[in-house]
Amino acid sequence: MVAPARLDLDQRGDTWSSLPDHDVDVLVVGGGVTGAGVALDAVTRGLSVLLVEQRDYASGTSSRSSKLFHGGLRYLEQLNFSLVREALRERELMLTRICPHLVRPVSFLYPLKHRFWERPYVTAGLTLYDSMGGARSVPRHKQLSRTKALRMVPGLRKDALAGALLYYDAKSDDARHTMTVARTAASYGARLLTSAKVERLLREGERVVGAEVTDVESGETATVRCRVVINCTGVWTDDVQELAGGRGQFHVRASKGVHIVVPRDRINSETGLILRTEKSVLFVIPWGMHWIVGTTDTDWDLDKAHPAASRADIDYILEHVNTVLAHPLTHDDIEGVYAGLRPLLKGESESTSQLSREHAVARPQPGLISIAGGKYTTYRVMAADAVDAARPDLASNVPESVTEHIPLVGAEGYHALSNQVETIALRQDLPAWRVEHLLGRYGSLVEELFAMWAEDPSLKDPVPGAEEYLRVELLYAATHEGALHLDDLLARRTRISIETKDRGVTCARPVAELVADALQWDSGRVDDEVKAWEARVAAERESQTEAADQEANAERLAAPDFRNRSVGRALA
Template sequence: MRTFSFKERNQLLEHLGDTNYDVIIVGGGITGTGIALDCVTRGLKTLLVEMQDFAAGTSSRSTKLVHGGLRYLKQFEVGMVSEVGKERAIVYENAPHVTHPEWMLLPIYKKGTFGKFSTSAGLRVYDFLAGVKRDERRRMLTREETLAKEPLLKKDGLLGSGYYVEYRTDDARLTIEVAKKAFEKGADLLNYTKVEGFLYEDGNISGVKVRDVLTDQRYEAVGRKVVNATGPWVESLIEKDIEVKGKGLTHTKGVHIVIDQGVFPLRQAIYFDTLDGRMVFAIPRDGKTYVGTTDTFFDGDLKNPPITEEDKEYLLSCIEFMFPELDLTIDDIESGWSGVRPLIQEKGKGPSEISRKDEIWISDTGLITIAGGKLTGYRKMAETVTDMLAQKLEEEGVQSGQCVTKNLRLSGGDFTSPRDYDLFVDQKSRELQALGLDEQEARKMAATYGTNADILASLKEDVLPDGDLPLAIKLLVYYAMMYEMAITPEDFFTRRTGASLFNVDWKKKWEQAVTVYMKQLADRHK
């Protein structure tokens, strides 16, 4: 039986040239994995290759919200608000273990960007366009009700607030769950496998030349259609094609910072406007508060976009503006992340004004490129691309089915309804405690992995008995390597657990022991 493991990765590479694929997708972020899932569930033989780890780029560096696009209402992008709002509900239904309702305060101030009437009307329109459920529709709060929700808010000029629901997510884990589901349905997925060129037949792209980044071995994969879903790297991949043709991208950088709630004790998620007219989120999570994002043009290192002192100072000034009772400094910043957004060029517009809509184009050699778009709309983008693929493949005699992802539960999300999730966490955490985990470890494991917690519970006899790690961490590491294709400690700490961002002390404490344990597991399962 196949498992989504580092071991399976090696076997896939060895036999890569033996398979003729219908579709090869380049890029293992949320867009690429979404396309892989849609393709394979329509019966298409599908391969996905990613030069880093899954979600290592933009898909692990967002504001970590599956949101309905309220900011786009301000830009009069009504269609986008309607679409992403409805897609948000679909993501929640299919993955309640990685998508959680989060009530958000939108404070209203004298001489602020939003007035009481415009906020109330805007949120009402938003509820309608996004198809918001009755119990999650907006409310308007008084000044006193607003401060009761969040006492740290600036009091001078405060009139009240809008109160509405966004959906908090772990963007990297959402991407991993999509990838795992695609693999479960029969797709082949490879991380740390870089496309370095294309294969051609009669002037059309017929496959890819790839390099295993870990071993430097070269391979080839043959496919009828190739999709470029590499996010900020789409132009880099287009340049490898003999027919270079693109729309023209611009990159903007978004930075978030993380501060311990001991010094920033935020109770309530806030979406607020800043002195320069932008909108910024402040969100409590796992004992921390994170704040972001910046939005600046960027033309530097796409893999490791830096967090500059200027970025930090800007976000600290935003915090000082909205939460003046705090006295935070750069030293209070525990961690952060910086991501690059690939956006379609629009002359004369600033970074925050450029549309987040997605676009698709095709080169004369047949390379299909998708760029732009939002995390929330990944499934719909994938459906659009796969519809195009299905039509082109049908012309070549390859039949495929209809899109089924709208009602397809993601890996770990096998609940009849999201309402079952809380009960499941209660029951499963008790089972995990019976294995020897403490209550906090057990609840977090059940909550994070959803119905896949059943697999973790079955692994006690498989983990290595020796070593310096507690059972809970051994289970997490083993599962990450054998069921989530984690290869490096960074994969585990950043994209499988999020500890690099939200549990820095835990990462520092266990990093060396986890590194040793991962090597032991890799040697054992060669």
């Protein structure tokens, strides 16, 4: 078993200082799930790898998805069987081999509204869904009468269904999964740098041979030379292609997807829901003590780093979910809201819901590979395709991808530990639900957290204002998981930003003070980080009261970016 890498300030400093001295085979630009997957795929083929990300792991699309590993039922209806089969095979790999500690089955109830034709139609689709891609780790779908469905979901309106089917998919914390893929890549020898922005790509003739990178934290610059750059920047794909001075072979269009988070007790149900809308589908996904409800699918051409949810987006979600709920949700029920951008391959249609969810890989010029599109679920396949496409720029004997056989850090030993929850709870003096929570986030790496509070028992205390988490989890994020800023901690290493009614304002200062020594923050820096978080929350709340995208975008951008070296002066 590979030893898990420790992503901390020392690792970051060593990586930065070594940039001028070490050429690499593969420079990965982008730290979302595709970029992290490419780094892992390349390094496990024996290639030297550097990944650079201008913000944080999963800070873009990969932390703002529907949190599902799924085949996509609606793609079956579109007769896109190959995409569904591929995604279901990946779902099975995640559940059984690659990251069973991070991905787990989830059930969804599909309400039927028409008494005669709809049940056989949906049954045919779900029968196919159950059998494609070698799915074995989730139960097959079940037929439910109206009475049984209402018993399972008492929160449904009685006139909202004539019957139902229950089927299974899988869910995961996308940001945690992405970070774990990146950490696994580092464990096999890849070098990783967050807060590192590519300013320009270096060329010799038409060949891309490297990049000039700026440390966003310090303003320093360094030159990295490589055999190939793999562009994994999602909605920024076109921007990076332009840095090479050439025209890409495909173009990406951003589609905004908004989700809301509400308390678990606001919807009385034992299962998730999937509802058809006029454009797509709407999911109600169980998420700990909460429900995630979404998503929307609308064109977005404004700020890519901080897409804003408008009141219209939220109203759309509430309107559609309330058509089936006995007790409608209101704006007052909402604990959190998040908006993400899907990088879709541009097509002829003006509707983003019709643009391609399949991925494309191109080599627009020697030394540059771009990959875009696709689904979160198929990130591993996308990564393998991107490295395969880079072969002309690499050594002739690059091996085949092996990532389908490589568990992520924390997976080895997870099943044994999950069978010992009661024993561990007794030994660590914790409730069993706390142990289950930790195992579901860290797997066998939980032993590293146990070692930390053995030295400082106060780390076992809950986080003030976010009691679902323990203090050790926030400190571990700074010492082992590469967090550099308060928003890394509250929005991605944990989900405090969407799981608490105040969106993390209460716990912001205690958390900043907890990690201050590990991140070398003085009291002034602690104040700056807390003020920046408060400004972000205020800006997001304001943006969500605006009727349209333009106004919502303007309100969201009123908050300074955490990764701005002048953030302290901006807040003064």
